[in-house]
Amino acid sequence: xxxxxxxxxxxxxxxxxxxxxxxxxxxxxxxxxxxxxxxxxxxxxxxxxxxxxxxxxxxxxxxxxxxxxxxxxxxxxxxxxxxxxxxxxxxxxxxxxxxxxxxxxxxxxxxxxxxxxxxxxxxxxxxxxxxxxxxxxxxxxxxxxxxxxxxxxxxxxxxxxxxxxxxxxxxxxxxxxxxxxxxxxxxxxxxxxxxxxxxxxxxxx
Amino acid sequence: xxxxxxxxxxxxxxxxxxxxxxxxxxxxxxxxxxxxxxxxxxxxxxxxxxxxxxxxxxxxxxxxxxxxxxxxxxxxxxxxxxxxxxxxxxxxxxxxxxxxxxxxxxxxxxxxxxxxxxxxxxxxxxxxxxxxxxxxxxxxxxxxxxxxxxxxxxxxxxxxxxxxxxxxxxxxxxxxxxxxxxxxx
Numbered sequence: 001x002x003x004x005x006x007x008x009x010x011x012x013x014x015x016x017x018x019x020x021x022x023x024x025x026x027x028x029x030x031x032x033x034x035x036x037x038x039x040x041x042x043x044x045x046x047x048x049x050x051x052x053x054x055x056x057x058x059x060x061x062x063x064x065x066x067x068x069x070x071x072x073x074x075x076x077x078x079x080x081x082x083x084x085x086x087x088x089x090x091x092x093x094x095x096x097x098x099x100x101x102x103x104x105x106x107x108x109x110x111x112x113x114x115x116x117x118x119x120x121x122x123x124x125x126x127x128x129x130x131x132x133x134x135x136x137x138x139x140x141x142x143x144x145x146x147x148x149x150x151x152x153x154x155x156x157x158x159x160x161x162x163x164x165x166x167x168x169x170x171x172x173x174x175x176x177x178x179x180x181x182x183x184x185x186x187x188x189x190x191x192x193x194x195x196x197x198x199x200x201x202x203x204x205x
Numbered sequence: 206x207x208x209x210x211x212x213x214x215x216x217x218x219x220x221x222x223x224x225x226x227x228x229x230x231x232x233x234x235x236x237x238x239x240x241x242x243x244x245x246x247x248x249x250x251x252x253x254x255x256x257x258x259x260x261x262x263x264x265x266x267x268x269x270x271x272x273x274x275x276x277x278x279x280x281x282x283x284x285x286x287x288x289x290x291x292x293x294x295x296x297x298x299x300x301x302x303x304x305x306x307x308x309x310x311x312x313x314x315x316x317x318x319x320x321x322x323x324x325x326x327x328x329x330x331x332x333x334x335x336x337x338x339x340x341x342x343x344x345x346x347x348x349x350x351x352x353x354x355x356x357x358x359x360x361x362x363x364x365x366x367x368x369x370x371x372x373x374x375x376x377x378x379x380x381x382x383x384x385x386x387x388x389x390x
Contacts, residue, residue: 005375009344012325013243015318019252022238023260025231025267031260032268115289117265118272143358144289175289 084131088193091129091161098197105193108136108157108182115144116196121172123199128164128180130157132190136182140168144175157190168196230270234263237280240346241287248291248341250326262287284346285356288338328375339364340371 088105095103101124102116108130128138135156142148155164170176182190238259245255266273266283273279318326329337339357342348343364350368354361 004379005372006344008321008325008375008379012247012319012322013345015322016243016246017239019318020239020242020246020256022234022242023256025234025263028234028260028263028267031264117286117289144285145292146358175285 084191088129088131088161088191091131091163092127092193092195099201100195100197103193103195105191107188108132108134108180108186108190108192110182110187112178112180112182114178116176116178119170119174119176119196121170124168124170124196125199125202126151126164126166126168126178126194126196128153128155128166128192128194129161130155130186130190130192131159131161132157132186134183134185134187134190136180136186136190136192138164138166138194139179139181140166141177141179142171142175144177150176155192157186157192167199229274230267233266233279233283237283238263241284244284244341244345245287245291247326247329247345248338250330258290259287261290288356324378325375328371328378331374332371335359336367336371339367343368 085105092100092103092105102119104114106112126138126140128136130136135154138151138153138155139149140151142150150170151166151168153164153166156162168176178194180192182188241259241262242252242255245258246252249255262283265286266279273282276282329340332340335357339353342353342356343350348356350361350364353364357364
């Protein structure tokens with residue numbers, strides 16, 4: 001019977017494979033180029049807002065995460081005002097002074113999740129900033145699924161955000177996930193940013 | 206495009222020069238797109254969802270191809286990202302958004318699934334999610350038991366046990382089908 005099931009599975013795989021029509025690498029290129037174009041536009045807006053401060057937030061920040069979502073990942077969330085984007089990004093500080101391994105910013109939701117690929121094994125400090133109202137729970141989990149918690153905490157939102165600081169030990173090279181659970185006040189209105197800094201590279205933060 | 210996506214992309218400090226590696230990326234895509242899609246299709250039972258996820262995984266690989274191409278196993282990286290996406294909120298969110306109102310995309314017309322495919326997918330649908338994933342990784346993706354154990358974070362014995370159950374369920378369904386058709390052997 002085992003041979004028979006093996007043969008069946010081989011046939012089914014071949015049968016299903018025949019139906020697969022790849023969209024093509026040109027579509028991959030278009031998607032990636034489109035995302036980069038939008039990235040440049042958002043970056044330029046934030047940079048303009050920061051000209052007066054002399055802070056460079058886009059630059060040699062060290063290797064970044066590959067946690068890019070699809071273009072339509074959070075459709076339905078309020079548009080992020082440029083000024084608040086700039087402010088919450090500026091809160092991350094100057095990567096030339098304190099390099100981050102990965103950083104991001106977005107609108108707070110009740111169930112935000114960021115899958116971080118290729119996080120090297122090391123000790124980190126996670127800084128979470130939130131501008132606006134309310135507060136959010138922060139949970140970091142190991143791997144790309146499962147419930148092994150690496151760190152938990154909470155962040156309060158305000159106009160002069162005080163960051164939540166969580167110690168995170170990434171036990172092995174690979175994935176980890178960051179979850180933010182904004183409360184009713186924060187979700188959909190507040191904005192946040194977070195960054196992972198190697199503990200060894202912390203400079204008075 | 207959203208602020209969320211833009212912000213995440215914005216932190217990429219070193220955009221890879223993907224054009225320089227275009228040929229090998231194209232080869233990887235051509236060689237692996239189908240295999241990965243079939244794995245996820247048999248796991249979900251939803252071909253379009255499998256297509257979406259695999260395409261997204263390749264987009265992520267392309268966006269950082271300079272790094273990924275240097276990995277010992279770029280295929281493994283893309284497979285991991287694809288399965289990660291399959292199990293993540295990205296997929297659930299995207300599915301919900303699609304359901305809520307986007308225009309249906311034109312899906313190429315293909316023949317319906319064969320009776321054998323229907324049978325296998327029916328059996329897979331009865332397996333618990335992780336067992337189904339293990340079964341697909343072994344018999345569709347051709348991963349070894351140790352590779353699956355590492356992928357799933359479980360003991361090799363557990364993987365073997367799940368594979369045995371899956372095969373037994375499939376064999377039982379085959380016998381049942383044969384009996385129903387009066388052609389059992």
